[in-house]
Amino acid sequence: MRLQHSQKENIFFQNIIIEKKMTLSKLIEISREYGRHKEFVIAGGGNTSYKTADHLWVKASGHALATIGEEGFAQLDRKKLALVASKSYSDDNFERERQVKDDLAAANLTSERRPSVETSMHDVIDYSYVIHLHPTAVNGVMCANDVEKVLPSIFGEDALYIPYIDPGYILFKEVEKQIKLYRAAHGFDPKVILLQNHGIFVSSDSVDEVRDIYDRLLKSIDSHLKQPLPTQEVEVPGVVTEIIPALRMLASTEELKTLKVRNNALVQHFSDSAAAFDKVSKPFTPDIIVYCKSKYLYIDESNPAVVIERFKTAYTDFVATNGYPPKVVLIKGIGMVAIGENSAQTDIILDVFEDMLKISWLSESFGGQHFMTDAQIGFIDTWEVENYRRSMAVVASKGRVENRTVIVTGAAQGFGEGIARELKEQGANIVVADLNVEKGRAAAAELNAIKGGNKALFVKTDISKTEEIEHLVAETVKHFGGVDVFISNAGILRAGGLDEMTPENFDLVTKINYNAYFYCTKVVSKVMKLQTQYKADYMADIIQINSKSGLSGSKKNFAYAGGKFGGIGLTQSFALELAPDRIKVNSVCPGNFYDGPLWSDPERGLFVQYLEAGKVPGAQTIEDVKQFYLNQTPIQRGCTVKDVVKGVIYLIDQAYETGQALPVTGGQIMLK
Secondary structure (H helix, E strand, O other), X not given: OOOOHHHHHHXXXXXXXXXXXXXXXXXXXXXXXXXOOOOOOOOOXXXXXXXXXXXXXXXXXXOOHHHOOXXXXXEEEHHHHOHHHHOOOOOOHHHHHHHHHHHHHHHEOOOOOOEOOOXXXXXXXXXXXXXXXXXXXXXXXXXXXXXXXXXXXXXXOOOEEEOOOOOOHHHHHHHHHHHHHHHHHXXXXXXXXXXXXXXXXEEEOOHHHHHHHHHHHHHHHHHHOOOOOOOOXXXXXXXXXXXXXXXXXXXXXXXXXXXXXXXXXXXXXXXXXXXXXXXXXXXXXHHHHHHHOXXXXXXXXXXXXXXXXXXXXXXXXXXHHHOOOOOEEEEOOOEEEEEEOOHHHHHHHHHHHHHHHHHHHHHHHHOOEOOOOHHHHHHHHHOHHHHHHHHHHOOOOOOOOOOOEEEEEOOOOHXXXXXXXXXXXXXXXXXXXXXXXXXXXXXXXXXXXXXXXXXXXXXXXXXXXXXXXXXXXXXXXXXXXXXXXXXXXOOOOOOOOOOOOOHHHHHHHHHHHHHHHHHHHHHHHHHHHHHHHOOXXXXXXXXXXXXXXXXXXXOOOHXXXXXXXXXXHHHHHHHHHHHHHXXXXXXXXXXXXXXXXXXXXXXOOHHHHHHHHOOOOOOOOHHHHHHHHHXXXXXXXXXXXXXXXXHHHHHHHOOOOOOOEEEEOOOOOOOO
């Protein structure tokens, strides 16, 4: 029996859809494969595409190759796209790029996705797959003085090399012209196109051949290197806690900045002297300008006081001269410092600039550094398309603790994890400080899954040991530039009356709940004092998560209550001492958090402990204990994380509250 015409049509179109998904799946696979490796792509750069006779799928702006899916590709009509090659446009650079952008939009079948500015170059190459990357090794050659001399021996006679041309329509027309000449001479299109100070296009009808070509070229470059890249890890010196918080405040002329420090053998090499820094003092590629701008600071000193004073003067002069603040600072003996709007941006700045260091090092094997010219830099720095890419790199997040760096002790689980989560959602960088490595890392990973430009970091910390608190603060400074809020949340409880409580348990509870609060404040206040010294309108916060038991005695729980009462005494005393340094010190006194492990753990939770200790007269079950406490609260529920965080944010917001013990108890405790 013959199929009806409509059935044949349906099968035909279904086959087209299946074929499209298969080919796009190959494009997605190879895009992710190269995109997740920094030696090929950094900061979401690079472009990939697949084409048929009628349509082109190309990476859309704002999507990273490492995680791209089908939704990350713009689909264009190739007939309409071909008009870009045939039309005449304005002689004015920026008007011409606007006109081209409009024509790209007219050819775009997915209006919600902005096609790459390099779309027309992908279209003119006569192969199904085009994989354009910025491999560090390739750019080590493309950004070298002797690039044209070494091309044949490294890339082979069939590679097409194009000297530097400003990105956009002019570059496309030159690439189109050179491809036509190549096609006329060889009878086919080049599979390798090399762009000076930019990157490489590898094209084929097979993704496997693309892989083979990249493998072959990278092996060839490696065989020509005179000296391999240094890869040794180098510790960031502990002295950064005496430098970076001050630099952060000096750079935070308006909103708070985030700073991050990185050090390794390569960074050491280029920050060792002014002569070494000179070899990375200008950008090699447009991407460097997009993410790091075109000028950078170098400080040939490592003494903390001298570094701070030199930065203070250099920063002001830099802004006055260039019209924008520096994003990269190299400090001799310290490392490479990124200055960003948020943590995500500092990571990108460090990755891109470290790649620039690698390019400079590799270029020494091929005649030395070939920087972009001032005219080329100026074009990129003001080009609308590149400004769009830069704006995409700044992840917007608006919260009540925006860009503040907050350490939360005991944040691996329970109340601390909840506080950390709420503050991360409000725009803070979070440091999870906890002894539990497995849960601490998991908590930080979950916090980093929350959208926003700021990050979470786990640091294993025993708050009963001063040296571990010092390590915690140093790691925080290295990753975020300072500490704005320290939340002393970690605590333990051992219930029991005078007959049951052992001296060992009493000492343990006191050491963690009382002594450690002192240890933490002693260490973190040093960094906070440095910060307030260099920003007049700035205040820092130390907040102890206390308890209602710090406001009212607790039967058969004197070890815990005594430590908490003492904690409020410390809060008031610290507040008096640190007020001249604009460091506020307050306590939040939550009511009972029944849903957390402190109360609900089936083996050691307070419900179990209080039942066993006979703290609640007549209680026979855990439910009896729970109901007993609910009956004492006028609002008839337990305290929640959100309740406490509202109190924490209130204290941070206030410029006129210090030495307070803020009850968040649902009315169970009322101040007199």
